[in-house]
Amino acid sequence: MDNMPDSIYFKDKESKLIRVSKFMADRFSATVNELIGKSDFDFQDQIHAQKAYDDEQDIQKTKKPKIDYIEKENRKDGSEQWVSTTKMPLINARGEMVGTFGMSRDVTKVKMLEQERHEAILDKAVSQGKFEIASDVMHDIGNAVVGFGSYLTRIRRLQNEESPDNLKNLAWFFEKQKAVLAASIGETKADAVVKMLSSMAQTQKASQEEINKSISEQLNIITNIQEILNIQRQYISGHESQERKPVNIRNIINDSLSMLFASLDKMAIAVSLNIATELPIIKGDRTKLMQALLNVFRNSIEAIDMNAPEKSISVNAYSNAGQLVLQVKDNGNGFDKLTADRLFGKGFTTKLSGSGMGLYNCKAILESHEGTIGITSEGQGKGSLTTIGFKI
Numbered sequence: 001m002d003n004m005p006d007s008i009y010f011k012d013k014e015s016k017l018i019r020v021s022k023f024m025a026d027r028f029s030a031t032v033n034e035l036i037g038k039s040d041f042d043f044q045d046q047i048h049a050q051k052a053y054d055d056e057q058d059i060q061k062t063k064k065p066k067i068d069y070i071e072k073e074n075r076k077d078g079s080e081q082w083v084s085t086t087k088m089p090l091i092n093a094r095g096e097m098v099g100t101f102g103m104s105r106d107v108t109k110v111k112m113l114e115q116e117r118h119e120a121i122l123d124k125a126v127s128q129g130k131f132e133i134a135s136d137v138m139h140d141i142g143n144a145v146v147g148f149g150s151y152l153t154r155i156r157r158l159q160n161e162e163s164p165d166n167l168k169n170l171a172w173f174f175e176k177q178k179a180v181l182a183a184s185i186g187e188t189k190a191d192a193v194v195k196m197l198s199s200m201a202q203t204q205k206a207s208q209e210e211i212n213k214s215i216s217e218q219l220n221i222i223t224n225i226q227e228i229l230n231i232q233r234q235y236i237s238g239h240e241s242q243e244r245k246p247v248n249i250r251n252i253i254n255d256s257l258s259m260l261f262a263s264l265d266k267m268a269i270a271v272s273l274n275i276a277t278e279l280p281i282i283k284g285d286r287t288k289l290m291q292a293l294l295n296v297f298r299n300s301i302e303a304i305d306m307n308a309p310e311k312s313i314s315v316n317a318y319s320n321a322g323q324l325v326l327q328v329k330d331n332g333n334g335f336d337k338l339t340a341d342r343l344f345g346k347g348f349t350t351k352l353s354g355s356g357m358g359l360y361n362c363k364a365i366l367e368s369h370e371g372t373i374g375i376t377s378e379g380q381g382k383g384s385l386t387t388i389g390f391k392i
Helices: 023-028 046-062 108-161 166-178 179-183 187-237 247-260 261-267 286-303 360-368
Strands: 007-011 017-020 064-076 079-093 097-106 246-247 270-275 280-285 314-321 323-330 370-374 384-392
Touching: 007 023, 007 079, 046 079, 079 108, 079 246, 108 187, 166 179, 166 187, 179 187, 179 384, 187 247, 187 286, 246 247, 246 286, 246 370, 247 270, 247 286, 247 314, 247 323, 247 384, 261 286, 280 286, 280 314, 286 323, 286 360, 286 384, 360 370
Parallel strands: 270 314
Antiparallel strands: 007 017, 007 097, 064 079, 079 097, 246 280, 314 323, 323 384, 370 384
């Protein structure tokens, strides 16, 4: 009773303590004598005390013990503890029922570990479900992108088949036959026909060149989307690529802005580029870096008020003191010092529908490339400046 590291107790027929172990007294911050004559109603909450009383009365009636069961003890002070309990009928030498006795062992740590393990299993199941949904969504997006690319390729093929040289040759033919044509319809009309055909030929050629350029840009964007989808699939499968290749930051900037063209155009945001002619090449994962820059540009777009009289984003890229520096400045809403200190925190967001993972992931990507990122603002309504640096 004095040395066992368990709560050992004997109770009378009214479930009042008649003998307790020293360990049990210590658990309740009391002495052995202070617990004698007390019941669970004196130090447990009402619900737990009543249940213990009912159990002990039932054991006395049936003479059937309750062996090694787990229960939660709720103290009056609000603390909780899980114990493994055994309760037995207490019978004297004459075979008379005189009460109960039992032993409780603290298993709170074991119970907490079980709960953590159970929660971990649930979290894993939820994550797996999210991964499966994400995988299905990316599969659908991938199919749509492939289909879109097929249509663009078909349009390009039709464009190539419709050669502007035919109209050009027709204009040249009428030019050569201008004298004959003038004899038939008059010199003024003949001259007008030739000029009109020549103008149509030039317009058609310029239009086809513009369309082909747009198709090329769209196909490049599709390639970028497919690269992003591919890296996301690698994240889900747990086989993230560690490959580092030479990367031209100018191309990533241009491709990122191309992908955001619709948003920039809708918001009527003026974008100015000041990119040094000779930028150093860095080594990295092009798709990840593009994800980071897309996030930075998107944040600047979303920070600008739709009704602002002037809306602008400026992008500067240059090398300085052994670093490749990229700066993105907007005239958006800006932020205060309190927000600045939390910007890169996991789960922090100032957006109503934000996940709080954008800048957190952005920082992780850049740091994995031995890069840095910082965002500053002079205050609310004064825009923000994002500065990214890469070691050359």
